């Protein structure tokens with residue numbers, strides 16, 4: 515679809531088109547459209563920009579990921595459609611695997627997502643295995659890779675469902691999510707919630723990780739604990755709700 519740059523909702527329509535393309539490519543499920551619509555509504559209310567509470571969460575996430583022993587990035591059909599290159603780059607700068615995990619399970623779709631990530635520069639993409647399951651989760655999404663999420667200490671799970679977030683936390687993992695809805699169970703359960711659109715948040719997260727890597731020498735006293743300890747997810751979520759209540763108009767005058 516041709517989108518004129520002058521259209522006042524150009525960026526929102528561009529992102530919507532990525533999801534529609536994801537469905538045509540067979541990597542996003544139809545239900546992903548509904549999840550995206552919910553995200554759009556919250557993005558509108560948040561002013562369609564990265565707010566300060568999201569920037570704080572991105573800094574804490576960068577520190578937590580750099581401090582992790584075994585970080586893993588969990589990818590579903592919506593995030594693969596929206597930020598395939600960026601997720602590949604994130605995995606490469608952290609030198610950690612991407613692991614596919616989709617709500618409406620299908621091996622065929624898992625393989626399509628894997629191939630799509632590989633064609634976008636990813637080097638290490640894992641699939642869940644049928645004989646490996648996470649505890650405290652009954653849905654199809656309980657399957658994990660024994661060298662990936664099962665072993666991970668920190669999991670980056672953007673656009674996640676509440677049940678799985680809760681289960682990951684109960685399995686002893688620290689969970690970082692990106693979720694435009696500060697009221698979702700995922701947002702409330704995660705260790706760090708970046709309340710921002712994934713298309714804006716992931717590039718900023720990559721930038722922050724690269725900056726911290728340069729800034730802090732390996733031999734330095736570990737600065738990352740301090741950054742994560744100073745971050746409070748409840749306060750960040752409260753600030754996001756406040757922003758929504760205060761209202762904002764992303765539309766041009």
Ligand code: ATP
Nearest residue numbers: 549552553673675676693694695698699700711712
């Ligand atoms: P939960 O299960 O956590 O209570 P939910 O059931 O309301 O949440 P899900 O469909 O499970 O929602 O998850 C999708 C979440 O992803 C929603 O909260 C939605 O706001 C969010 N979301 C959708 N698109 C984006 C996006 N582009 N960037 C960030 N968040 C998004």
Ligand code: MG
Nearest residue numbers: 674675676677
């Ligand atoms: Mg849900």
